[in-house]
């Protein structure tokens with residue numbers, strides 16, 4: 001949001017030879033900003049946008065660093081000239097310490113080959129099987145609701161969603177037979193991620209090969225991940241696969257018709273990528289959706305009506321998904337206000353002009369769907385939770401991709417988008433069909449805490465009461 005009607009002019013200065021081309025804090029100011037960045041980088045970016053406008057340059061000489069909170073410029077980077085922008089950024093290289101060279105962090109020809117080989121794991125048929133896993137996870141949640149006292153109980157829905165989405169991504173990857181391995185893998189992944197998130201917050205981090213305690217924790221967790229995945233793959237290769245029962249791991253191992261297939265290391269990298277990219281993202285979106293609906297009787301009763309009439313006493317299934325437009329709109333609106341992947345970064349490979357600002361080759365471009373999703377020039381009443389705004393809009397279309405891109409846009413669009421919509425909408429439907437969610441009187445909203453995804457600080461503790 002731009003609150004300043006006369007944004008500061010481009011200062012006539014340079015940062016160790018890198019000329020300023022956009023307004024932004026000075027070097028001495030920046031020195032006092034590091035604590036703010038460490039405290040809450042999302043709030044910091046929003047503050048910088050409010051102070052300097054939609055394009056902010058930070059006083060960092062190498063790489064020149066820009067926050068670009070402009071919808072058209074984001075479209076240019078992600079969709080119009082994606083080949084001019086790479087993922088070789090500090091954020092993605094920190095993530096690759098855990099995910100290796102998986103689909104999320106790879107670039108260029110390596111990425112193109114991987115995307116082709118990984119795509120079958122996200123085919124419509126593969127996503128169809130997801131419904132079974134969601135139904136199973138929801139049954140466990142339903143059992144929990146049965147034990148609720150009549151006046152309901154306060155439950156941390158964020159924690160519950162983290163568990164459910166981890167179970168679902170694990171079951172989708174490995175089938176039902178490997179739950180113990182999935183759990184161990186997930187724990188090792190989370191331990192490694194913790195170190196990486198902490199690294200990304202501190203301006204100067206020792207390189208990963210220096211044996212600091214944090215780096216030793218990282219190496220240990222990554223070593224554990226490697227061993228686990230290797231043994232899962234070895235076991236899988238020696239088993240006879242029934243063609244009707246393929247899970248995502250089978251599809252990753254299969255390769256294409258030309259005989260090209262991912263190596264063991266590449267499969268490891270994809271598995272870890274899916275756990276990192278496919279678990280906390282969906283859980284955060286759901287936790288925020290539940291927070292939003294808990295404050296809105298009208299929305300919740302519309303969801304109840306829809307789910308009761310579509311699912312009734314029957315089973316949730318992929319077939320019901322298309323008939324839940326309002327529930328989908330709730331999920332979409334929650335991701336507008338709280339897009340889990342709050343930061344998307346790119347390196348400019350050549351000189352360019354973004355939002356009328358010259359950005360030199362080599363620049364770090366920081367884009368944030370969080371800021372664009374709340375831009376009053378793009379969205380009316382941007383801070384209000386109004387799922388109705390998504391009814392009748394096809395968010396898969398390119399037109400909305402400029403103003404709404406929780407899953408990114410262009411060729412690097414999230415490969416798990418359809419998977420996430422199916423999972424998120426079915427889980428929301430499964431939750432509201434059996435329970436209602438309320439805040440306690442005077443309950444303060446959770447503070448959005450930007451980590452790998454935007455997490456609700458302190459969880460989303462809601463009073464859950466059984467319906468009917």
Ligand code: HEM
Pocket residue numbers: 103104105115169273274275277278279281282285339340341344345405406407408409411412413414415416417419420
């Ligand atoms: C609500 C849930 C999710 C959100 C908000 C989300 C968001 C995103 C975003 C914004 C990107 C693009 C990043 C960029 O351009 O720099 C992305 C890429 C990706 N996501 Fe997701 N994601 C979600 C769920 C999933 C799931 C469930 C999976 C897998 C099981 C997944 C796997 C990936 C992968 C592999 C990529 C890289 C794709 C490529 O570059 O080819 N995501 N995601």
